[in-house]
Amino acid sequence: MKILIADDHHLILEGVKSKLCELGDDLEFATAMTIDEVRAQLAQGMPPDLLIMDLSMPGASGLDHVVEVRERFPSLPLVMLSGAEDARQMKDLLALGVRGYIPKAYSPDIMLSAIRLVISGGVYVPPMLLDPEPVKPAGQTAADPHAEGSLEGLRSLLTERQVDVLRLLALGKPNKSIARDLSISEGTVKIHLAAIFRALNVRNRVEAVVASRRLSGL
Structure with missing residues (x-):
């Protein structure tokens, strides 16, 4: 399995590679530190089996680089890394077809579990997208055991x-x-x-x- 990791920080690149080695022995890693390097890597013959890409890196403009990858390689599993924890942005990216969004504040073990889920064909949805306190319908209170969403x-x-x-x-x-x-x-x-x-x-x-x-x- 070939995994392309794109981030403009060496520490992130090496840390992600080190943790992903727990996936198995048959792994090949490639790295990119700018969007142009991502394009160059994707243009080299067969695309990788998985792309893990930073949301904000040199050459990125909003979500344009995500849209570009999705349009050029629609079957390539794409997982986003980000220092931001913006729920709306996460939802927008999942709507674009990314297979996961992993905040950099998460632990390496959670990242590994998320990548395993994606590799198995799933989509990783960050728990923070789950409403901690759902809005109750009019007339219901938090103490109501039958309130929708409790x-x-x-x-x-x-x-x-x-x-x-x-x-x-x-x-x-x-x-x-x-x-x-x-x-x-x-x-x-x-x-x-x-x-x-x-x-x-x-x-x-x-x-x-x-x-x-x-x-x-x-």
Whole structure:
């Protein structure tokens, strides 16, 4: 697997490369420190299997470089790194088709879990996009256990274990990590996920995370 990492700070480049080495031995890394270098790398024969790119780096103008990569290489998984934690910007980027947004304030382990999710075909949605205090409909109070979006409301649909699985899913963890964290088998994780999808009326992991924005504290 070839991974292109684009950032204008050597420390970030080396740190990301070092952590991603935990993905396995069959890895090839390329780096770029400007948007022009990204273009040059992408023009060299076969594109990489994954592009991890800083949102703000020399040559970037707004989201133009993201749009350019998406238009030229629509099937290339693109993950954004950023020092900013702007929820609107995250949503805009996910709407453009990026496969993940990782704030640089996050831990290396979260980054690794997010990349594993993307490699497996998923989309990493930062937990901060989940509303910590959902807006209650008129006439409802925070103390109302049946208020839409409350954690109690979720528990009326899911078991405690399924809530635990959903929490870890929102952190971008793959099934194997969820199983390890909860001391259950991967098969059991899949069973819980199927039940979660049915209960939330969603089709996949990404939709489940988006639907969980209604939850408090997730």
